Structure formats: structure tokens, C-alpha cells
Amino acid sequence: VQVHFSLNQSCSLLRNAHPGQTLFRQGDDCDHVFELYSGIVRGVTISEEGQRKVVGFFFAGDQIGLPLSRSYRFSAEAVTEASYVRQAEESWRLALFDSCSSDRNMLRLISAEQDAFYRRGELMSCRNVLSQTAAFLLSIIDRLAGQGNRVDFRLSQIDIADYLAISPETVCRSLRRLREMHAIEMPTHSILVVQDREMLETIAQDGLAAG
């Protein structure tokens, strides 16, 4: 996984967040941009009726909390141990300023949020949950530093459920079916082994291989 950081780590403080800790809160003023250096962060919203939604997962290299709206649309919470740099909105804008004149690098970086939202849309528009789940696994496997086909998988099924807008029970059953089909293997809840990536891709594209 190639990661291209834009903020100068030596200028800004590299901060750490423990699992569950909040980087910024939904509704607060967008006065800082956050660039992730390691770990996984989830974007969470709580609707008025108390409905929890995970609007996206973010990884090393992603910039989140962009000042595109007045206030943050979601809360950012560390899923794993995470490190990040926090930069004031104004100095971030100046960095963007520099980048605009020269190349597109910065522009690509600011697409992390948009990518995340777009991909969730893609995933949620799958017809059956099995292909949803398979597509989801593929989408995050590619973002996690995988030595071989074995990756740390520290996402709770509840997070996955709130992300795909399905019930936790269904997530559990889908994962089980994928295990039974020998597409994946999970020695522990926190370890995911992809046994048959091709099968996973087939299932993701259409859930017809549901023999």
C-alpha cells in the first residue's frame, strides 16, 4: 500500500488515539483537518432518533474533516490504535494553495472522504447481503497492509452492520457463509485470511454463486 502524506509531520504534532477515542465530533466547527498516519478511523453519525450509522472507514493517508461544510457532518472515532496530524483549517488551505499551482497530488488526497462516501453507496446498492459483505471485505482488504492474504481485522460486526445498513445478525451469517464456502477463514475475530480471492470477487459481483 503506497501512502502519500501531504502534511509535514515535523511541523505538526503527531498525535495518537486509542480505540474508541474521538478525533472530532459531528456538529463541531470545521476548523481542523486530520490526516491519518496509521490505524483505522470510522466516521459515525447519530440521527435524531438515535440511529447509528457508520458513514465510512478511513485509513493511513486519508484526510478527513475537510472544511467543505461549516461543521463536521460526522464524528471521527479511532477503531484501532491510530496516529494522525491535526492541522488548522487556514494552514491547510495554504498547503492546498501551493498544490493547486503545481500538480494534482493534494487534490487526490482530499478525495479520501468523497471516495469513502462513494464506495459506501456502491456497497449499499448491492442486491443481496452476501455480495455486499464480499465486496466490503475486498474494499478494506485493499486498504489494510496485508502481509500475504492475512490481515488484522479489528472491525466489529456492529460497525460493519451500521456501515452497510444491515443487521448485525445478518453480518454474522454472511461471514459464516463465506467461511463455509471457503472463501475466507477467521481463526480469530481479529484475523481475516482470504482463502479464495477470486471466489470473493465473483460473489461480490453477483450473489449467484450461492450454491
Place this chain on the structure above:
Amino acid sequence: VQVHFSLNQSCSLLRNAHPGQTLFRQGDDCDHVFELYSGIVRGVTISEEGQRKVVGFFFAGDQIGLPLSRSYRFSAEAVTEASYVRQAEESWRLALFDSCSSDRNMLRLISAEQDAFYRRGELMSCRNVLSQTAAFLLSIIDRLAGQGNRVDFRLSQIDIADYLAISPETVCRSLRRLREMHAIEMPTHSILVVQDREMLETIAQDGLAAG
């Protein structure tokens, strides 16, 4: 509806598109940015299996086709008669450059795509289709120049279905139910009258008012 355009119309050619016409095509190089001046444009993707998806609707003031990725992720097609300005990627970047140094205006403009993707996620994560449909109607009513509560409504139910990832039949039935509940009225397929906006909002928040 206040619209704030960034591109100088006198410098660039104001173009027109008829319903169904394509502004840019999924997969093509991102070498132009499109700013809409009037009309409705839909973002469409066709997956490998031929599955059609509407990833977003765009309106006057929105910038689409941003060079955040190498190639366009979706095709942009006019839904209604639409006018727009097409600007080369490089000159667009220079305009962004100017904006970065001064204020956030340009940054807000480039959030149109992101907003669209985010809102689709919000809508799709609704549990029942009635509230989905109600929320969808509210979301576009606010973007259409509504004289009173009567708006031109030229979206086909198929587009709505592909947008919400539900079947066209269900869209039809949902609209009928909303009509029966006297939340809306549709003298023609192309005219939508909001009879009871409050009811619509209630239904959107939770589909419990399903008497």
C-alpha cells in the same frame, strides 16, 4: 434557492444539453470540470454485469467531474434541458488556486459531488422504502426552484429506483401511498405538489406513521 457560480460565464462558452444527452462519460479522462447553470443532471454508472445505478442528481451551481480521480467515475447525463460551462482541468485548478488564498467559497462549491454521494448514503440507509421515498422527495424539492410548493418533477421512477437501489415497482407503490396519505399530489407525472410537508418530514424520519 441561492446559487453561487464560480466560473466566469463570459469567458467560457455556455453550453446546452437536451434530456438524455451526455456531458461526460464514465471512464474518460478527467480533463474538464462542469459547472451547471440550470437543469438537472444525473450521474450514472453501469457495472460490469449491466447493473445501472444513479449515483447522484446534480443541480444549478454544482460542479461535477472534479479531477479527484484519474477518470470520471460516472457518466453525467442531462435529465431535463440543462445549461452548463465546461472548463479545462488546468484553468479550473488555477481558479481554485485563487480561491484557496482568500476564502472558502470555491471549497464549498467543490463539495457538490461529495454532498451528493453522502446524501445518497443517508437515503439508502433508511430502513423502509416509504421513509426513503419521503426523504428523497424532500432532498430534491429543496434543490428545485419551487414556486410555492409546486415543482417540476421530471425524474423518471426508474431513475429514482436506480438511485435508491430499490425496484421501480416499489417506487411507484411508495408514491401512491404518499398520495393516499395526502402528503403529496401529482396531477401529472411531471408535477409534484407537496400538500403536507410536515407529514413528509415525519415519514422521512421514521416510517412509523404508516397508518
Place this chain on the structure above:
DNA sequence: CGCGTAGTTGAACTCCATCAATGTCAGTGG
């Protein structure tokens, strides 16, 4: 006028949500 596309309606079925019970695991404090 006739054709094609979009919308409408009904009936059957499928899949997923829901509820409830049980199991598992990590952390805590006795």
C-alpha cells in the same frame, strides 16, 4: 394510428429484520 417506453397493479415468493436465547471472550474485582 401504432409503437415503445414508462408506469401501474396483483400474486407469489424470498430474503432479511426482528426477537429471543445462548455462547464467547476480555476485563475486573473478589
Place this chain on the structure above:
DNA sequence: CCACTGACATTGATGGAGTTCAACTACGCG
């Protein structure tokens, strides 16, 4: 070290919402 606790995961049974299929209608456009 073990019991206790709480959060998360698992599994089964049930019902219901939405898909699917099919037939029919309405509408626009040549």
C-alpha cells in the same frame, strides 16, 4: 485463580417488507 460482568457474536424461529414476474394501462412520439 475464579466468579462476575458487559459487550459482542452466534444461532434459530418467525413474520413482514420488498423483489420478482407477469399482465395490463397510460402516455408520448414517429
